[in-house]
Amino acid sequence: MTSRERNLLIGVVAVIILGLGYNFLFGVFAPAPTSTSINRGQEVLVDYDGAIHLLRSAGNITARNAVIAEKLKILQAMFGSKTAPDLGAIKLLQETEKIAAECSLSVEQKNIIRYSDSLIGVSFEGKTNSESLLKFIQRTTESRFGIKVSRLQLHALPDQKVLNYQIIVSGLLL
Amino acid sequence: MAKTKIIVELGRNILQAVEVANRNSGIEMIRYTILNIPPEGLSSEWVKKIWEQEHFSRNRIVFLLPPALVNIKTVVLPVLPPAQLEAAIRVELSNSARGEIISIIGYRLQNNMYHVKVALVKDDLLRENLYFFEEAGLKVEWSGVRARGIENFINFNQDFFDEPDEDIAYLDITEEQTEFGVFKGDEILYRRNFTPGGSDLSEVSDSDYNLDSAIIADFLEEFRLSTASFRADFSSSIISNKLWVFGHVERLSDLIPKLVSELDYKAFIPNKSKLIGVLTEKSTPQLAPLIGLALEATDFLQRDQGCIYSEEQKQTLAKNKILLNLAKFIIIGAAVLAGLILGLQAGFEKKAKQDAWLAGQASKIINLQNLEQATTKNSEQIKELESWLSDRDRELEFLLVLQNHLPTGTKITDLVIDNGSIKDLAGTTPSVSLLLEKFKQVKELQDLRLKGTITNGPDGEIFHLEGTIAFDKNTNKK
Numbered sequence: 001m002t003s004r005e006r007n008l009l010i011g012v013v014a015v016i017i018l019g020l021g022y023n024f025l026f027g028v029f030a031p032a033p034t035s036t037s038i039n040r041g042q043e044v045l046v047d048y049d050g051a052i053h054l055l056r057s058a059g060n061i062t063a064r065n066a067v068i069a070e071k072l073k074i075l076q077a078m079f080g081s082k083t084a085p086d087l088g089a090i091k092l093l094q095e096t097e098k099i100a101a102e103c104s105l106s107v108e109q110k111n112i113i114r115y116s117d118s119l120i121g122v123s124f125e126g127k128t129n130s131e132s133l134l135k136f137i138q139r140t141t142e143s144r145f146g147i148k149v150s151r152l153q154l155h156a157l158p159d160q161k162v163l164n165y166q167i168i169v170s171g172l173l174l
Numbered sequence: 175m176a177k178t179k180i181i182v183e184l185g186r187n188i189l190q191a192v193e194v195a196n197r198n199s200g201i202e203m204i205r206y207t208i209l210n211i212p213p214e215g216l217s218s219e220w221v222k223k224i225w226e227q228e229h230f231s232r233n234r235i236v237f238l239l240p241p242a243l244v245n246i247k248t249v250v251l252p253v254l255p256p257a258q259l260e261a262a263i264r265v266e267l268s269n270s271a272r273g274e275i276i277s278i279i280g281y282r283l284q285n286n287m288y289h290v291k292v293a294l295v296k297d298d299l300l301r302e303n304l305y306f307f308e309e310a311g312l313k314v315e316w317s318g319v320r321a322r323g324i325e326n327f328i329n330f331n332q333d334f335f336d337e338p339d340e341d342i343a344y345l346d347i348t349e350e351q352t353e354f355g356v357f358k359g360d361e362i363l364y365r366r367n368f369t370p371g372g373s374d375l376s377e378v379s380d381s382d383y384n385l386d387s388a389i390i391a392d393f394l395e396e397f398r399l400s401t402a403s404f405r406a407d408f409s410s411s412i413i414s415n416k417l418w419v420f421g422h423v424e425r426l427s428d429l430i431p432k433l434v435s436e437l438d439y440k441a442f443i444p445n446k447s448k449l450i451g452v453l454t455e456k457s458t459p460q461l462a463p464l465i466g467l468a469l470e471a472t473d474f475l476q477r478d479q480g481c482i483y484s485e486e487q488k489q490t491l492a493k494n495k496i497l498l499n500l501a502k503f504i505i506i507g508a509a510v511l512a513g514l515i516l517g518l519q520a521g522f523e524k525k526a527k528q529d530a531w532l533a534g535q536a537s538k539i540i541n542l543q544n545l546e547q548a549t550t551k552n553s554e555q556i557k558e559l560e561s562w563l564s565d566r567d568r569e570l571e572f573l574l575v576l577q578n579h580l581p582t583g584t585k586i587t588d589l590v591i592d593n594g595s596i597k598d599l600a601g602t603t604p605s606v607s608l609l610l611e612k613f614k615q616v617k618e619l620q621d622l623r624l625k626g627t628i629t630n631g632p633d634g635e636i637f638h639l640e641g642t643i644a645f646d647k648n649t650n651k652k
Contacts, residue, residue, distance in 0.1 A: 025518065072552045148568075153590045154586075154590075156586065
């Protein structure tokens with residue numbers, strides 16, 4: 001081995017040993033991931049890079065939050081509130097009655113159904129023609145309130161040329 | 175920075191020294207001295223005093239070996255790499271050169287063999303000289319031979335004196351002996367020492383010049399023998415009749431030209447050189463070997479061989495090399511360790527700063543994290559609501575599709591749909607199988623299947639179906 005080759009080999013071995021040694025030392029003595037806590041006792045685990053990223057994205061986070069909140073507000077306005085279920089039921093009844101009147105749907109019986117804390121329904125029964133019924137169903141889907149047909153029961157009366165119907169329109173309480 | 179070296183020669187009666195510097199502008203003679211040794215003899219105190227008086231700038235010197243100390247031999251060996259050549263020389267001379275330092279001063283290729291010029295120096299005699307200089311406060315770095323110095327001097331000044339590209343012959347007249355040599359480039363072709371030397375010739379020169387004197391006769395005879403021997407060994411070599419003359423020839427400047435002309439040579443005693451700085455003039459031939467060695471010592475000429483070290487010097491050099499390598503290793507190791515420690519320290523300091531900064535930003539970070547969580551929660555809620563609303567027109571779509579795809583003569587009598595599930599679809603149709611076949615071709619109706627039995631009625635076959643409305647939320651979004 002020439003002196004140049006020997007020196008090269010020594011250099012390579014030295015670099016490898018130093019690299020391994022540095023990694024070992026760094027692994028043993030390196031600082032642990034940073035955590036911070038605030039007075040209220042709420043501990044937030046975040047490292048420095050995460051914090052920098054978060055602060056840089058503050059504008060985006062705030063803007064996105066505003067957009068989402070606005071969208072949720074609009075959607076939530078379509079539904080009733082769990083805190084006032086009776087009011088929600090009344091609004092549902094009023095809306096379906098309005099739609100029924102617009103569609104000339106003949107209603108013989110109405111009922112309010114409480115499925116659960118978060119779901120209410122209004123039941124209409126009566127006799128009508130298919131045109132009015134279809135119109136009613138269509139208007140339900142187009143309503144500004146978040147309502148939909150959850151049950152539809154039809155029985156044709158061919159002699160009278162009418163349909164005996166029962167329809168339940170339900171809405172969510174949020 | 176200029177490299178400065180001092181070359182010293184100790185003759186029988188003379189001490190001479192030159193100080194030469196290798197500068198960007200050229201090789202400079204800074205100072206030189208030629209002094210007769212006092213009648214009371216040579217002493218280290220005298221050398222020390224002279225050193226101070228002459229204002230030499232350094233205490234480290236190169237020693238020009240007196241001819242009496244050096245025996246030059248020629249060894250013929252096969253062609254070998256340099257390291258192997260040296261080992262072969264040592265083996266070849268191991269018996270005949272006991273207690274002697276063996277140093278290769280040059281080699282040339284002739285007839286596919288290496289003719290190696292080897293300088294043999296008695297180690298104990300060399301050490302004596304080295305100790306003498308040490309007592310005078312001077313440290314000898316290495317030693318060199320006169321022939322090498324002369325060769326370097328002539329090569330350095332060749333174009334200065336407009337020397338033709340031929341083999342060059344020289345006479346080197348020292349106090350004790352005379353050397354006739356021929357060289358070409360870096361190769362010493364031929365060397366031969368003979369007596370009388372400069373001291374004997376000076377006696378003749380001081381008295382009347384007499385060709386019949388024994389000393390002159392001896393000189394001419396030996397000179398003739400040397401040239402004849404050279405021509406016999408190197409018949410193809412062409413040397414000009416110009417003979418360079420070096421050595422202690424100041425008192426022989428009239429005699430020597432006359433002597434060499436007897437053999438048809440023309441003596442050339444140089445009185446100048448290419449060196450800048452102090453001019454050597456008449457002292458040039460005397461100082462030429464020292465100047466030649468100085469050219470090597472100041473790294474103006476790079477040569478691999480020719481530096482002679484005593485055994486003690488070799489051991490010291492080897493030890494110094496080990497210590498130097500160890501020192502380098504320690505320094506590098508310390509630097510690396512310092513770097514590692516500083517790196518770790520920097521890491522800790524960085525962490526401390528980051529911790530302090532994070533503590534200051536804690537409330538902002540918590541707020542942002544809460545905001546992110548709220549956004550995520552709201553997004554999920556929006557998805558749920560949108561999903562709930564997405565199938566609002568499911569029943570309507572079903573009814574419209576059913577209406578459009580009923581076979582002719584089919585009447586629906588009963589329909590129960592509960593949360594997208596067809597509980598019962600009853601009616602009459604001319605052929606239930608045709609009905610089902612038609613439904614299978616419609617995406618929204620293909621999940622309907624027969625429930626119970628098919629019975630015959632007055633208006634056709636009575637059927638009951640059940641299933642689910644195959645409603646694609648994505649394609650039916652409004």
